Amino acid sequence: MAYTNSPMVAYTKLSPNHSGQRTHSIDRITPHCVVGQCSAEGLGDWFARSSTQASSNYGIDKDGRVGLYVEEKNRSWCSSSNANDQRAITIECASDTSEPYAFRDVVYQTLIKLCVDICKRNGKKKLLWMADKDRTLNYSPAADEMILTVHRWFANKSCPGNWMFARMGDLASKVTAQLGGNASAPTPAPTVSVPETDGEKYIWDTLMGFIKNPYGVAGLMGNLCAESGLKANNLQNNGNNALGMTDEQFTAAMDAGTYANFVHDGYGYGLAQWTFHTRKAALLAYAQNKGTSIGDLQTQLGFLCQELEGYATVLAALKSATSIRAASDIVLTQFERPADQGEAVQEQRAAFGQIYYNRYVNGSESPAEKLTSGYYRVRKSWADSKSQVGAYRILSNAKKAADANPGFSVFDPGGKAIYPAAAASTPVAPEPAKDTPFLVRVQISNLNIRTGPGTNYPRTGFTGVGTFTILEVRSGQGSTAGWGRLKSGAGWISLDFATRI
DSSP: OOOOOOOOOOOOOOOOOEEEHHHHHHHEEEEOSSSEEEEHHHHHHHHHHHOOOOSSSEOOOOSSEEESOOOOTTSSSSSOHHHHHHHHEEEEEEOSSTTTTTOHHHHHHHHHHHHHHHHTTTOEEEEEEOSHHHHHTTTOOOOTTEOOOOGTTSSSOTTHHHHTTTHHHHHHHHHHHHHHHOOSSSSSOOOOOSSSSSHHHHHHHHHHHHOOOOOHHHHHHHHHHHHHHHHHTOOHHHHHHHHHHHHHHHHHHHTTTOOTTTTTTTBBBBTTBBBBHHHHHHHHHHHHHTTSSSHHHHHHHHHHHHHHHOOHHHHHHHHHHHHHHHHHHHHHIIIIOOOOOOOOHHHHHHHHHHHHHHIIIITTOOOSOSSSSEEEOOOOOOTTTTGGOEESHHHHHHHHHHHHHHHEEEHHHHSSSSSSHHHHOOOOOOOOOOOOOEEEESSTTTTTTEOOOOOSSSSSOOOOOOOEEEEEEOOOOOOOOEEEETTTSSEEEEEEEEEOO
16 A cells, blocks of 8 residues: 655654565554653654664644654564564653653644544544453454554553543544444443443343353452452442542542553453452543543443453353353452452352352243352251251252251241242341351452441442351341351441352
8 A cells, every 4th residue: 555644743763773665454543642742853862863762653642743753664673572563553652760750741632633533634534542451452453443452461561651641532532423323332341221220230231231141250250240240339448447538429530530550550440350450440531531420330240351351361252151150160269350269259259149040041940950159058047057957969959858856947048038938939038146256257358338237328449359247137228148247346247249158
């Protein structure tokens, strides 16, 4: 094809640092940060030195002037990747010298205009940002599509800096709008209206539309439950404590732009408790591109589906899983990757998944005859673990044990009484334990602590993983097993998510 250069160029100084004519047509744009408020001339002088061993096609200086250093027909040396630079127009942008390497507004506005010009001259009608390296690099753009990539995907660098990385979605949206194209990324996550009172069912339906396998969805949801309680604005408990903010206050601060350390604060956030800086930056960019709250459930599910496409092994396993445990384990070990991945954690997360499978596949009144994860437990009451006479994968065996022990019931992995019929149809509030105090083990990092025994009481924080002493058990809203009062005085926790030891 015939290559041209931008008419926006105000200064030209061609660099010797390039590989000659590119071997791939242009279908990528890679913005960079200079880490300096440079002039077009100064950047040209730097690239003109053979000892620099670097260059870019264009540069935008601190005043918004565009410099040309390597013609578009040639491959620059800019992204630490031959494959990327062969097909990308690389643009160095003047920036601050420290994190987050912010651009002046004039620089950012010029970048938008330059990207529009590059796309037009190369026959592109849309600029796409997918926020995920694997998904982007494995994507074959259509003839009218241009893809955004970043230097940090190819080298251990921050480039283009977190300021620009967080705006990649905005850049793609604004450029595409000026090109008159559709700003939607390819293969978008499924979208439906979010029911006002049934977020859990919406999560199930959305993930089923994406994964199309109930075992895979159940295994994923069990992990999301363990991570966040399926709460999209959930901030990790140590973040609540360190920042002195509730989940709602933190999310409001993020949406207002008054909290600037989200990407690197090290606190898990959202449905999947995203913690690693690149994943959090991608989540932030996705929400900003959508123009929604970062704590919005629909937005996070869209991002989750998009992110899973970059975890090809995990997604394939979820789509082909034949058991909840298999699906749950691969999410635990290859997607969530918490510090504790032991058998107890695996069992607990799969048991959570079994609850969702029973609820949305078998129906709440039709528990599975055979569990693939967790156990049916036969006890006098869920809170009285010492009364247990057996734990069974096969429901009929559990029923036989209950029949042989008058006054005993069968409980599903979540602690719900499902047999006999009287116990299932009329939930019995747990009685205060007669043998308090006792110890419980909590395997999830974000079990809510509340001021009283019920979800109708305010949260005060989270337990974290560990062993805790329970002084008293009471019935209350939102828990089948009852609520336990912590010896520490911090408050009450649901015993549904604690194992007596």
